Amino acid sequence: MAATEAERRAMRRALEIARTPGVPLGPNPRVGCVLLAEDGSEVAEGFHRGAGTPHAEAAALAEAGEAARGTTAVVTLEPCNHTGRTGPCAQALIDAGVRRVVFAQPDPNPVAAGGAETLRAAGIEVEADVLLDEARAVNRAWTFAVEHGRPFVTWKFATTLDGRSAAVDGSSRWVSSKAARLDTHRLRGLCDVMLVGTNTVEVDDPELTVRDEVDEPVEHQPLRAVMGLRDLPITKRVFNRRAETVHLRTRDPHEALAELFAQDRQHVFLEGGPTLGGVFLQAGLVDEVVAYVAPMLLGAGRNAVGVLGIASIAHALHLPVTDVTVLEGHDGEDTNVRITMRGN
Template sequence: MQTTAEATAMQRALELAQHGLEADPNPRVGCVILDAHGDVVGEGWHKGAGTAHAEVVALAAAGEAARGGTAVVTLEPCNHTGRTGPCVQALLAADIAEVVYAQADPTPEASGGAATLAAAGVTVRGGLLADEARAVNATWTFSRGAGRPFVTWKFAATLDGRSAAADGTSQWITGEPMRRAMNARRARCGAIVVGTGTVLADDPRLTVRDAADQPAGRQPLRVVVGDRPVPASARVRGNDGRFLQLPGSDPRATLESLAAQGIHHLWLEGGPTLAAAWWRAGLVDEVVCCLAPALLGAGPAAVADLGISTIADIDRLRLVEAEHHGDDLALILNPLNTTKEK
């Protein structure tokens, strides 16, 4: 049975976790250390791959006061050695008496921490505010279960569904407020994916920008899929080593390659052909439609042929949220019955 102090500490640990980088390969984790009297003596959160885990940071802040106390952590303490040592051993070395965690670790190589702690005589309880913890790491949790990154398909369109004019020009359909909002969403992803057609037609940078329109400190991996060469002068290449071209056009192969690099949230910004291929493969998990109050009357549609020939086969989506940005409207949608390729 959790105490009021533990529930309060878990709420605080969830707040701490959200200071972490959402696009990092590792989950966002927060930890609060209570001493033997139930008072907070240490706090910490994980700042990204290769840095100390939340439990280690919190234990360092608590020092000797942690002895005989309780660690309240948003994710089951890890049980393996990666870039850093296992948190289970750090907790045992600190003589922690109890561990209360929210979400069980779904990662095979890192799970088992609760069992190891219990075997060493530590009282372990899991599940406190588990749903809230999963929400903090929604795409990371999804990717662990699905074995692939969560895919957000973002596109901009006019009221008549056009993504570009008849002459191929497409910048800018939406206004500056919408672009700033989408820049913030893009920053939460580990990779941005476009096709070679988009690169050759628009020469995009695909970077995350700050308020001064300069590249932000941390950049998603910029991924171009397709076999056509990307010009050496293409802006997408950049000079920060965050560019990758993947040959072929198989969405599943792309996801497999990116999952191996620790990507758990992918931002799909390709043109209508690429978008249609991913949709037909059933590999779009979220749609962000940036709708401009404008008309073109001709030009490429936002998505290419989906193989739907009758209204009975229409692919419908569920509206999750609607946002106003300037004169534009962002619709956040979840697919309901995407067409699957045979």
């Protein structure tokens, strides 16, 4: 039986609570669950609050108690079928006496998949792929990482109109406006790794933390990763106690991503300079590009993108634009434009 309108409304609600702000990013996907009575009214709801906490289905079942019997569970991701830090959600739904399960996205993780078959074998009605695209969007990076065996890579850079990231004397503060910098912190907070090269640490000494509108570090910080063979002074700010830091001693972007994936990281925010960005682009490992364009001209200076080995316009790398947003300047600051593009 196809999903009813009440079930589709419940799925929209489940997707909404799956996005609840404040849930720390981690190895697990964001999931929401709504339990419906036979008349379509909501009985209970729950969402996953991070690794080691009850899954969305378990949270909803706990809220419902005995009222869960005979309900329809509307879940954004196929109920898991394995025992990890918590028990299998498919079995929990069976034990609770749920009558029907409607879910959006099949679980791409082979370790956890199979919940639908377990539910059907227990005599429970199952309907899949309801609002599938919306559910995949909620867990875009997690889904990509599971399906590709490596983290999703977003490369961010700031540039002048003539493609410069710094002036001839090396000065680069500030190519981007304050509004663009605040927006960058917002995007940093959506990732679980911030990656730079050793040269960026040596020259710019960035702290690589996510900060709020008053420039204070937020509670949950992504992993800071530094890539390269060079030894770095422990006094560099990237090694302070405000966040965890790992030194990836390789120049191979494939090796760097493999090491981060082995640490259960799904979304890398690449903030290195033009050389590191060029290395990842040439390797075909940039999945999204976010460029902040400032209305200024330098005429000379450091290029925003490193050497790509492109000698002819016929071989130019074309990046499909997915979003263009104007970031209004304040107090005399330039207005910047954020252009988001699909990578190569």
